[in-house]
Amino acid sequence: MDANVVVMGKESVGKSALTVRLLTRRFIGEYGDIESIYSHSVSVDGREITLNIWDSPYSEKKVQWADGYVLVYSICDRASFNAVCRLVQAIKSAKDYLNVDKAPIVIVGNKRDLHHRRTVLSEEGRLLALKTDCHFYEVSAAENYHSVLMVFDGLVDRMKDAKLTVKRPLRLKGIVKSMSAVFARRRTDSF
Numbered sequence: 055m056d057a058n059v060v061v062m063g064k065e066s067v068g069k070s071a072l073t074v075r076l077l078t079r080r081f082i083g084e085y086g087d088i089e090s091i092y093s094h095s096v097s098v099d100g101r102e103i104t105l106n107i108w109d110s111p112y113s114e115k116k117v118q119w120a121d122g123y124v125l126v127y128s129i130c131d132r133a134s135f136n137a138v139c140r141l142v143q144a145i146k147s148a149k150d151y152l153n154v155d156k157a158p159i160v161i162v163g164n165k166r167d168l169h170h171r172r173t174v175l176s177e178e179g180r181l182l183a184l185k186t187d188c189h190f191y192e193v194s195a196a197e198n199y200h201s202v203l204m205v206f207d208g209l210v211d212r213m214k215d216a217k218l219t220v221k222r223p224l225r226l227k228g229i230v231k232s233m234s235a236v237f238a239r240r241r242t243d244s245f
């Protein structure tokens with residue numbers, strides 16, 4: 055079974071860092087301008103689910119493609135939190151949303167390790183999630199694999215009850231990249 059997950063949020067909030075952390079357990083610091091779809095298999099209740107994770111800016115097309123959303127802001131960047139508030143509204147009012155079994159949304163406040171530079175309180179994230187029926191996590195992609203795993207586990211948990219259909223087959227095979235391509239690029243860049 056396939057599930058499409060889109061990771062969205064303002065630039066530099068750590069979307070790639072979260073995705074790469076989930077897939078490789080590593081934090082590599084700089085990620086460049088890579089917009090890709092990554093495939094990642096998880097086993098839930100004995101069922102194998104392939105997550106197609108798209109780390110990308112907002113677009114209507116991606117909203118329709120997704121079975122679940124990870125909306126990321128940085129706890130040090132108030133504008134990125136405001137952007138997530140708008141994203142939740144945009145997803146919920148997207149034409150297709152009501153027809154796709156209310157695909158779950160997880161709100162993530164990243165860069166928890168930079169708490170001394172915090173401008174968005176945990177309570178604000180929690181309240182936004184409560185008001186909009188989303189899940190909420192504060193994490194540090196830089197410091198911690200486990201909290202990142204919980205974000206995606208929580209999403210899969212909510213998605214597995216929704217009907218994951220083959221309504222929007224992935225026609226993007228050409229841009230699916232393996233993580234080894236990311237590391238290969240870094241090696242090339244360093245020369």
Ligand SMILES: Nc1nc2c(ncn2[C@@H]2O[C@H](COP(=O)(O)OP(=O)(O)OP(=O)(O)O)[C@@H](O)[C@H]2O)c(=O)[nH]1
Nearest residue numbers: 065066067068069070071083084085165194195196
């Ligand atoms: N301290 C700290 N830095 C982080 C964390 N997550 C990401 N960063 C840094 O924030 C910067 C941006 O991270 P990216 O993962 O490239 O952010 P992005 O949202 O994918 O950015 P765009 O590709 O521009 O949309 C990089 O320098 C990362 O090293 C974190 O949890 N803590």
